[in-house]
Amino acid sequence: MNVDHPSAYQERRESVPPFQMHITSYKLHEIYYCWVDDVDPGAVIARSKGDTRQDAEEKAVKKAKERLDYSRTRYEQTSKKSDA
Amino acid sequence: MANTYAHPEVLVDTEWVSQHRTDPHIRIVEVDVDTQAYKEAHIPGAVGWNWQTQLSDQVRRDLVSKQDLEKLLGNSGIDNTTTILLYGDNNNWFAAWAFWQLKIYGHNDVRIINGGRKKWIKEGREVTAEIPNVPKKTYKATDPDHSLRAYMKDVSNISDDTFSLVDVRSADEYSGKLLSPPGLQETCQRGGHVPGAFNIPWGKNVVEDGTFKSFDDLRTLYEPLGITSNKNVVAYCRIGERSSLTWFVLKYLLGYANVKNYDGSWTEWGNLVNAPVVQGEKP
Numbered sequence: 001m002n003v004d005h006p007s008a009y010q011e012r013r014e015s016v017p018p019f020q021m022h023i024t025s026y027k028l029h030e031i032y033y034c035w036v037d038d039v040d041p042g043a044v045i046a047r048s049k050g051d052t053r054q055d056a057e058e059k060a061v062k063k064a065k066e067r068l069d070y071s072r073t074r075y076e077q078t079s080k081k082s083d084a
Numbered sequence: 085m086a087n088t089y090a091h092p093e094v095l096v097d098t099e100w101v102s103q104h105r106t107d108p109h110i111r112i113v114e115v116d117v118d119t120q121a122y123k124e125a126h127i128p129g130a131v132g133w134n135w136q137t138q139l140s141d142q143v144r145r146d147l148v149s150k151q152d153l154e155k156l157l158g159n160s161g162i163d164n165t166t167t168i169l170l171y172g173d174n175n176n177w178f179a180a181w182a183f184w185q186l187k188i189y190g191h192n193d194v195r196i197i198n199g200g201r202k203k204w205i206k207e208g209r210e211v212t213a214e215i216p217n218v219p220k221k222t223y224k225a226t227d228p229d230h231s232l233r234a235y236m237k238d239v240s241n242i243s244d245d246t247f248s249l250v251d252v253r254s255a256d257e258y259s260g261k262l263l264s265p266p267g268l269q270e271t272c273q274r275g276g277h278v279p280g281a282f283n284i285p286w287g288k289n290v291v292e293d294g295t296f297k298s299f300d301d302l303r304t305l306y307e308p309l310g311i312t313s314n315k316n317v318v319a320y321c322r323i324g325e326r327s328s329l330t331w332f333v334l335k336y337l338l339g340y341a342n343v344k345n346y347d348g349s350w351t352e353w354g355n356l357v358n359a360p361v362v363q364g365e366k367p
Contacts, residue, residue: 044118
């Protein structure tokens, strides 16, 4: 069985008001894997891979921001309604 | 001295798994929120279950049927005497969902790998992308144990203080500002929560590395809100998976006798016609 040990594990948060993204990446078999979750509840909303961490993260973060954009618009609408 | 979990036998740590993962009586199963994660890398020898297609009925909205579960377990090299070690991404969110269903169908020895996929990878432990070729076995499930599952009628009938209702979604979902978690599809018509429900987001059950909080810290989370061991407790979220983790915590780590998971959850209640809904931060 072909086994390996993941390395270079990193996690960080980035703000996409009013939400936050949680970005995780690690290296395996010379490939960097990245996934982005929505912090609360933590569902994965985008994933990608690349030759470098930067490449993997940029692709995943771009996808995640697109998905969060719709939620942001709806959040603003429902917040206005509940504040009225 | 700190108190210990009511059922510490249902948790194993990553080091123990590392030492026992080739034991023939053990089958490791990965169940993720992100159904692509298993293909990327998993614990060598672990089989992967897809919660969307293998742990749910594919026609009705329901749990996997007894017959399909028997087939899934048999094909996974699991019989009634196998020790099943469950783990997954996002603090074992769907591992707990699988645990709940396995208990409903009567599996005796099922445990959760504390910290799940995140801790395993962070610690740099062995992984592979190879899918194991496991010998098929025969599995015989029991009839479902309905005492572990709440239905809409159970939640509708909560009217006295012998019951506690726990909404484990995020504060914004609870208040009604969000109809679904950020970035996910909306699946309800109305935002808010079931009247009387307290909001304790599921993520509060764990610490930074994804392992469960101590017995005392968990007790401090629930007891001040009146969610105590003498109550009949029902946990819910959006589709019943986050709340299965809270169900696990209350039943197995804190030892509450009467806890149910309402898997209809907000996607059922928030779509009902004429159901009572509370918006805002108060129960």
